[in-house]
Amino acid sequence: MSAALLVIDVQQSFEHRPYWDTHDLPEFSRRLNQLIAGCEAAGIPVVNILHADNDDVFRKDSGWVKPMAFLRHTPMATFEKHVHNALTESGLLQWLNERNIRHLIISGIRTEQCCETTTRVASDLGFTVDFVSEATLTFAMTHANGTVYSAAEIKARTELVLAGRFARICSVAQVLADLKKPEVAHA
Template sequence: MSHPLPALIVVDVQRAFDEWEAAGKRRNNPDAVARIVDLLAAFRASGAPIFHIRHEGTKPNSTFRAECSGYAVKDEAREQAGEPVIVKRVNSAFIGTDLEARLRASDIAALVICGATTNHCVETTTRMAGNLGFDTRLVRDATWTFDRTGPDGDMHSAEDIHAMTLSNLNGEFARIVTTTEVIASLIAMRQ
C-alpha cells in the first residue's frame, strides 16, 4: 500500500540565489520562500515526509560549491531532525542520488515539488518524477527563476520563463497547484 500522504521535495533553497540577487540578477515571485516555509510547516504538522535537495556545484566558478557560502541552505528552509538532505550534482534530484530508492522504499506515490529555479532543477526534477510514474504536483507560487538571455540575444523575463515552464509541465508531467491548494488537501487528508 502506498504512503497515504505526499512527500514534499524542496529543491535547492540555497544562499547562492541570494548572492545572485545581490549581484544584480532579477527574479520573479519574491514571496516564493515564504510559501515554501508555509509548505514545510503544513507537511510537518501533517507528519508527511519531507526531502531536502541541495545542489553541490562541480564547476570551478559555481557559487554552489560545497566550500562556498552559497552552498548553505537558506535559514527559513533549514531541515529539521529526521528530514533527509540529498545532495545532487546535476539538475535532476533523481540522477546520482538515492531519492527514487528512498521514495519507493517508503511506498510514496505522490510528490509535491517546490524550490529553485523553476526552469532548471525544479523543472528537471518534475519531469523525471512524472516520467518515473509519481503523481506529481508543482507548486507555482513556491518556486522562482531569473531573467535570462536566449541564444539569439533576446532577453526573457523571469515571469515569462516561469509561466512557460509551468505551461510545459502542466498535464503531462505534473499538476500545477498553489500552496493554498496543497495545504487544503493535506488538511482534508487528516480529517
C-alpha cells in the first residue's frame, strides 16, 4: 500500500497567535524533521498542507501562510485548506487517489484540531492512518469552567480517542522502522 506523509499547518501563522508557546517547539521540530527525512529516504512523498482563512494571520495577504523556518524539505506537493481537515476541498484527496495512496502518516499543528480532524476524516474515507503524536504540536487550553489543560494532556486525550478507532498511534521510530519492511510499498 502506498503511503504519504502529511505535514499539516506547520506554518508561520501560529507564531503570531496569542497562545503561541515555544516550550515544546525544539522537540517537535527535531521529531518532525526526523520523520520527514526518514520518509524522503524511503521514497514516501511528503505533502505540505497550509491553512488559509479570514482570521488575521491565517489570511493569505498576512504573509504568514508559509512553512515555519525550521522546515527545510521540498514537498512533493503543497495544498491549501480552508477547513479543519486536509482532505475535503483542498485537492489533496484527488491527488492521493490519482497516486493510489491509501496510507497516511499524520504530523503537524494542532494535535487536537486539524491533525485529529484530518485523521478522523481519512479513516472514514478508508485510509490507513498512522498518527505520530510526537511529530504534532499543540498548546495549553482553558476550558469554560476554568480548568487549564496542558499540551501534554491534550495530546494524551487525542491519542485516547483516536487509538484503534481512527488510527494507529505511533512514534517516529515506529513509522520509520515500518517503512523499511518489504510489505510497505513506496509511492
